[in-house]
Amino acid sequence: MLRLVAVSPAASLPLFPTDHPRRRFPAIPSSPCLALPPLPLVRALDGGSSPCRPSAFAALSSRRGSVNCELLPSSPLQLIAPYVEAEWELILKGWLCSAVSVYCLARFVPKMGQLSSVMGRYGPERLLVEVMKLASLGVIRSVACYLQQAYLWEAALRAVCKIRVDVFGKLVHRDLGFFEGRGGIPTGEVAHRITAEAKDVADTVFALLNTSLPNALQLMAMATQMVVISPVLSFISALVIPLMSLVVAHLGERLRKISQEAQSSAARLSAYLNEVLQSMLVVKANNAELSETSRFQKFAYDDLTKLLKKRRAKVFVPEIVKVIHIGGTLLLCAAAVLASRGLFDSSYMVSFIISVALLVDPIEGMGKAFNELKQGEPAIERLFNLTNFRPQVIEKPNAVDRDSVAGDIKFCDVTFRYEETTRPVLDRLNLHIRPGETVAFVGPSGGGKTTLTKLLLRLYDPQSGQILLDDEDIKGIRLRSLRGHIGLVSQDVALFSGTVAENIGYKDLMGEINMELVEKAARTANAVEFIRNLPDGYDTDLGQKGSVLSGGQRQRLAIARALYQESSILILDEATSALDSRSEGLVRQSLESLTANHTVLVIAHRVETVLMADRIFLLDGGQLEEVSRSAFLSRDGKPAPPMANGLIV
Numbered sequence: 061m062l063r064l065v066a067v068s069p070a071a072s073l074p075l076f077p078t079d080h081p082r083r084r085f086p087a088i089p090s091s092p093c094l095a096l097p098p099l100p101l102v103r104a105l106d107g108g109s110s111p112c113r114p115s116a117f118a119a120l121s122s123r124r125g126s127v128n129c130e131l132l133p134s135s136p137l138q139l140i141a142p143y144v145e146a147e148w149e150l151i152l153k154g155w156l157c158s159a160v161s162v163y164c165l166a167r168f169v170p171k172m173g174q175l176s177s178v179m180g181r182y183g184p185e186r187l188l189v190e191v192m193k194l195a196s197l198g199v200i201r202s203v204a205c206y207l208q209q210a211y212l213w214e215a216a217l218r219a220v221c222k223i224r225v226d227v228f229g230k231l232v233h234r235d236l237g238f239f240e241g242r243g244g245i246p247t248g249e250v251a252h253r254i255t256a257e258a259k260d261v262a263d264t265v266f267a268l269l270n271t272s273l274p275n276a277l278q279l280m281a282m283a284t285q286m287v288v289i290s291p292v293l294s295f296i297s298a299l300v301i302p303l304m305s306l307v308v309a310h311l312g313e314r315l316r317k318i319s320q321e322a323q324s325s326a327a328r329l330s331a332y333l334n335e336v337l338q339s340m341l342v343v344k345a346n347n348a349e350l351s352e353t354s355r356f357q358k359f360a361y362d363d364l365t366k367l368l369k370k371r372r373a374k375v376f377v378p379e380i381v382k383v384i385h386i387g388g389t390l391l392l393c394a395a396a397v398l399a400s401r402g403l404f405d406s407s408y409m410v411s412f413i414i415s416v417a418l419l420v421d422p423i424e425g426m427g428k429a430f431n432e433l434k435q436g437e438p439a440i441e442r443l444f445n446l447t448n449f450r451p452q453v454i455e456k457p458n459a460v461d462r463d464s465v466a467g468d469i470k471f472c473d474v475t476f477r478y479e480e481t482t483r484p485v486l487d488r489l490n491l492h493i494r495p496g497e498t499v500a501f502v503g504p505s506g507g508g509k510t511t512l513t514k515l516l517l518r519l520y521d522p523q524s525g526q527i528l529l530d531d532e533d534i535k536g537i538r539l540r541s542l543r544g545h546i547g548l549v550s551q552d553v554a555l556f557s558g559t560v561a562e563n564i565g566y567k568d569l570m571g572e573i574n575m576e577l578v579e580k581a582a583r584t585a586n587a588v589e590f591i592r593n594l595p596d597g598y599d600t601d602l603g604q605k606g607s608v609l610s611g612g613q614r615q616r617l618a619i620a621r622a623l624y625q626e627s628s629i630l631i632l633d634e635a636t637s638a639l640d641s642r643s644e645g646l647v648r649q650s651l652e653s654l655t656a657n658h659t660v661l662v663i664a665h666r667v668e669t670v671l672m673a674d675r676i677f678l679l680d681g682g683q684l685e686e687v688s689r690s691a692f693l694s695r696d697g698k699p700a701p702p703m704a705n706g707l708i709v
């Protein structure tokens with residue numbers, strides 16, 4: 061006896077903000093708690109083409125989708141260098157300002173030392189002039205310092221923004237397995253890396269830019285002053301520096317490790333929040349508020365422990381650096397002794413003291429920058445690690461674009477398993493779907509129905525066998541072209557924030573949405589009536605994940621989107637289980653209109669949908685078996701109720 065088994069999977073539709081005039085929305089989510097756009101749909105619609113411009117980082121990979129771990133430089137600084145170099149104009153401006161600031165300081169210090177003697181030698185008028193000069197130098201230095209920091213922050217933030225865009229551009233090219241497989245990184249953690257940890261990278265870049273040349277200049281200027289005034293004392297002060305460098309280097313390495321742990325715990329917290337906040341319905345329905353609070357508490361306290369450790373280490377290094385101040389004080393005592401013996405003019409004493417104080421300043425700054433670097437290194441690595449992968453689905457260099465396809469699909473001896481150790485989901489499977497045919501798949505949950513459609517979209521490649529589209533191996537067709545010819549309506553329709561028009565015209569999100577086509581698609585999908593009743597019609601913002609719509613309305617929008625794509629092949633993962641009978645009827649009507657001019661693969665949940673198909677296949681244990689329509693009909697010729705005849709639909 062045949063068993064008819066049921067259907068499943070899911071889909072979801074994210075929106076990317078653009079500046080298209082019809083788009084009013086919002087918002088690349090800044091919170092790590094907001095999930096990344098669900099990838100399967102993004103890929104199914106556009107082949108995963110990157111929205112970002114080519115960049116310095118792009119040069120590291122030889123072609124789109126071919127990022128390879130060996131191509132990435134190993135040092136975190138090497139990773140960010142191309143982005144920072146690209147901001148050279150801003151950096152140059154910042155450093156010129158720092159040169160002005162150090163010049164003012166170099167003029168200020170000797171003048172300050174001579175101030176006491178001016179009064180005695182030239183009288184109060186000259187003193188006033190000198191004080192005015194000092195004040196002018198002080199003001200110019202402050203302005204230069206401000207501009208220096210403003211330019212360097214801009215350079216750092218711009219560099220990190222480009223890193224983010226490039227990382228995301230590479231991330232969306234990762235194989236689907238990374239996002240839904242067992243070995244992947246939770247989407248909440250990915251979001252955390254691209255948001256919060258990228259901010260750490262910006263702090264690091266700024267600290268490096270703001271301390272490297274500016275501090276070196278100040279150090280040189282002050283050291284020169286000191287050597288001119290007293291080479292002996294300068295030598296004594298120089299002894300302290302190497303000692304301090306050793307201590308700082310040791311502590312820096314420790315800080316790096318601690319920072320890595322802190323970032324991981326923050327990312328775990330973020331991933332947890334991302335998961336639980338999206339499942340509030342389930343949490344509440346299961347009275348799980350308390351247990352989730354206690355789980356959150358565990359994550360939060362773990363994060364607290366790591367954060368405390370990091371903060372303690374972070375304040376420790378500058379304190380060690382401050383020890384140099386004590387060295388400086390001892391130096392002053394020595395200077396006083398030497399001065400009293402007449403070894404150098406006591407009028408230079410003030411200049412020397414100020415020079416020592418201002419010499420300590422950049423050294424302390426370097427200690428802090430070192431801190432930032434050690435803290436930022438793990439963030440840089442974790443961010444770039446997202447792009448460090450060897451793709452499984454590789455587009456051939458000689459792959460071709462297909463302008464149109466008839467929709468003839470052949471699975472030839474296809475074997476596929478998700479992991480080497482597991483049994484095949486599809487086992488030497490053969491299937492021929494003719495152009496314009498509608499084929500329904502039924503079978504037990506986990507039987508491999510969705511997997512079959514994922515292989516057709518080349519979201520995964522089979523381990524053996526071939527899939528032919530119009531008698532051409534799909535591996536010979538460019539991914540973008542292949543996926544452009546296949547429309548997907550998945551079961552869990554998660555719309556994205558944005559307008560109705562944007563959700564339907566998702567394919568053209570980066571270009572011009574064709575409103576005529578949007579309206580035509582909406583009509584065919586039976587969606588016009590409810591769209592008209594929305595406050596702004598096609599311009600109505602659907603809220604996060606289309607939360608303002610009912611299940612049936614979301615389904616029909618997803619169908620309209622598939623229609624908008626005008627593809628020859630359609631994959632329908634029917635999802636009518638949650639719909640009332642009117643909605644279900646409307647969805648079914650729209651599905652029927654889809655089957656008219658397309659080759660359709662439908663994963664059917666309901667007998668009525670199964671009966672729309674020309675042929676029906678049971679997929680179980682990796683094998684396909686054709687089932688006659690009569691197995692789904694009761695004796696009076698009407699659709700059999702679910703579970704009838706031992707078949708589950």
Ligand SMILES: Nc1ncnc2c1ncn2[C@@H]1O[C@H](COP(=O)(O)OP(=O)(O)OP(=O)(O)O)[C@@H](O)[C@H]1O
Pocket residue numbers: 066067068069237240241242478479485503504505506507508509510511512
């Ligand atoms: N990304 C993945 N990594 C590892 N295993 C997976 C992955 N996706 C699916 N599987 C496994 O492959 C098998 C087939 O899954 P698939 O989603 O294709 O089944 P299905 O027939 O569509 O099931 P359902 O009707 O419940 O949606 C299942 O055992 C599932 O656990």
